[in-house]
Amino acid sequence: MPVTYDFLIVGSGPAGSAVAAGLANSAKKPKVLLLEAGGDNEDRNCRVDSQRWFTLRNQDMNWRYKTVPQEHCLNREIDYPRGRGVGGSSAINFSIYNIGAHDDYEEWARFVGDDTFQWKKMHQRFKDLETFHGGLPEGVDKKYAAPKLSDHGTSGPIHVGYAAEWEDDVLPLLDLFQEAGFPLNPDHNSGDPLGMSVLINSAHRGIRSTAKDLLVPLPENMTIVTNFPVQRIIFKGKMAIGVESNGKQYLASKEVILSAGALDTPRVLMHSGIGPAKCLEEFNIPVVLDMPAVGQGLRDHVACPLMYTRTENSTSRKAFYGDKNTMDDALEQLKVECTGPFSKFACQMGIGWFKSDKLISSAEFQELPVDEKAFLLRETVPHYEIMTHFPMHWLIPGFRNEDLNYSCILVWYYNAQSRGEVTLQSSDPNVPLKFDPKFLAHPFDRRAAIEALREALRFTQYEDYAKDNVVELSAPKSHTDEGLLEHWRQTLVSTGHMAGTVKMGQLGGVDTVVDSDFRLVGIEGLRVADMSVVPILPSCHTQSVAYVTGMTCAEKLVAQYNLA
Template sequence: MVNLPEQTHEELGLQDHPQEHCNNREIDYSCGRGMGGSSAINFGVYSVGARDDYEEWARIVADDAFRWEKIQSRYKSLETFHSDLPAGVDPKYAAPRAEDHGNSGGLHVGFASECEKDLPPLLDVFEQAGFPLNSDHNSGNPIGMSVLINSAYRGVRSTAADPLTPQPENLTIVTDSPVQRLVLNGNKAVDVESNEKKYLASKEVILCAGSLEGPRILMHSGIGPAKQLERFNIPVKLDVPAIGQGLRDHTFVPLVNTRVENITQRREFYGDEKAMAEALEQWRKDRSGPWSRFACELGIGWFKLDKLTSSEEFQKLPAEEQQYLLQRTVPHYEILTHFPVHWFIPDFSKEALNYSCLLVFLFNARSRDPNVRLLFDPKFLSHPFDRRAAIESLRGAFQIAKYDGYTKDTVVDLASPKSDEDEDLLEYWRQNISSSWHMTGTIKMGKKGDPDAAVDNNFRFMGIDALRVADMSVVPVLANCHVQAVAYVTGATCAEKLIEQYGLA
């Protein structure tokens, strides 16, 4: 959940909070501030999730505009997909169909031109260990092991700024202008305040500040849980208890081990300042070389867990949630390979740079806490189902991490649970859990009368005229992917509805 922190009204900002169920650790919540937003700082994973994610979205809001067929059409209009595979990657690992991708959008996505030499052999080991291969994780069915589709082209990331380049004549971009609040005239949004300036809205205000900043702006504007606003002497314009509630996110833990000599080239590259500097000069010259290979092309896969769906914790979920999790394309966890984890571990030994890293992601967490506190708090691992899912996802990852074809090249485990017992697996999550920065659902979309909904299926804020919200805060389903693509298609869907309403086509 997102709530106003213990500061004065003018000093308010978002802060994290020690996670009660994660050994009271504070978890980093980074946000991109600049052209392109968080797409300018993210890891560049471009994944669209499961077709059944969008079917569930359409069911929740009773609107076919959110069904997969229409969502996929928008994805195709957004992207220019570059299908050339990295050198050394066989089509058995990646064979996207042209009909599942676009070729004229402003976002450039596809595969890196090169990959680390141990990626194809590792994909073979996954297959030998019983993980199916998936030729295209963006087809609507992500189940299986794939070669990653990046939000990058020719060595340069593609961000949310790209579709606005060149800048349209009818668009004015104002930078260094954080929004403090919305201004209402009665129950109508009429302008936006930023740096003591007001920007008047001739038709509507469309808020696209994200799952953390959006609730902050609304609450500063007097729109939100009345008890919180009153505590900070903010005049209540509209009591909306749902604002800031329902915060959901994906989390992950790493499995890290050093490898025998010559399996990887990471130590030779990351451990050599001269080699990295020369590679940077090469990249600046022609966008090629090692810096377009290392940490650029990864293996990625989404999988189901039979032990999870047969568990007592699963059986106690509401019937609609069970039904969603059992849909054919909905995964229960993710494995990502070749992550540069040494960038995130202080004092990582140069000798240990010859390593392998598997990130294990927990999906479909149920944790939501309606208690009002003055903080934002994702409540990681607070729900019994989440703890069971965390345990079983690590067990699922052990299918590769403990497989003979993988362990034969392992020298030392650098980061791994003590054992495969439930308590050791759960303790590993508690001590090592990180956010994926996929924050979703704090100004949730729903049907009129839904107690947890703040906007309707047309993105209109319920109770405030001329105000819409169009970002990850409104999405009622935390899609099974890295959600930058979902943010794009959310905006595209809102734009489509505005075009229709105002006859802008």
């Protein structure tokens, strides 16, 4: 006989773990089952801060998805990484922790008609989530980092803060940005990200925080089952009553909550008979609910690199990265003492968000819908992002040792208007969906990409930075619009911020799949709580948003079932 729990949560990433923890820790202690398709991710070495750049390659921790060939990116199939195992993508991400613009959350609340998602309430959830460590290395001026205590939490399960040591050229580079007209921001997690800042990491004392930290200590009323890839939902009429995988079932007396992410929640729904009827019938899947919007609306952030080798005296990267013994010794020091060169290199970066006047004055902007233009003009909403000190050499096969003394500037464009899709390609529920984000498909996206890259080049051509450049490793061959766009086509990568495939909206909306209480419209006892429901693409690296999405869903469930 299948075992019955009060609540079943499918997926243990940031959202799923937050839902599970919120329910299990409520006063009435319901029985909670958290199901994870991957393993338990117990290897502590995978949590060492500086190793964040390598977990992505761990085949046991990454589903290793790829997009379909992207028409506007030279038909390249682009890596589409998703975390596998307890912690989900928080176990393989790069520990970049920011929360976006307060106007993002005001827009979310407006769009779905629910003030639960307004900044004031979401901000409190961010504070409840984190323990912020605001200590800075000795001698760092407050102009670079001066967070207000009122903007941060002190007792949450996710530890965030600055690296213990910083590379010698971090602060001089920030000074150059300021001189070149990119103003400084002393705290990018205040609700106003605009300006150049130093990165806040989801790590502390050499150890990364992941969603697994929400589950420690494990409540007595919670069970975690790993290596259980949910294939479909079990229904009784139009009510979800459980899930199954390879013939094994678990049942829920109250609700099933899907938190498998923007790429896999639609897979579970479609193989359960919820999705576009025509597509389901093509793969002989009985239709439970015809819902054409399932799998539509995929959004993501993308980036491209600018890379230059530098003069010998402008960085010390080659001496460190080019000496395996030095790196091995530094890694052991980090594990034992939580300090040393490996907390210095690749753990503290510069990061900034900015607006582009040229983008706002473009024809492509003027042709956007009125609501979208109004959102892009809001005070705290950025149009692009710049990041410094990214260790790109670890992600490029065959990177030459002689080029290790280099500088990498990563460039993002934000608020893409392209809407991709995830669709069935097999009747086998173990086969991934087809992922087509349609990168650079919309004219506005191409304009945003061009202007973001042009702004970054304005910095790399700034005299006091450019004088130390020796060789271009990755840069546009020309600075015309077409030359800048070609650089994007050749180098664009996904940053793993997928969202929007099971969209939250107001009842009656043409693309609404779940309501603002996370309930799947037309089905009882089934909710979705992960980045797939988020109806905007927030101006940040989205692990933080996944956490508070799960926290918000848990709050609503606790209230509905009087669990407090």
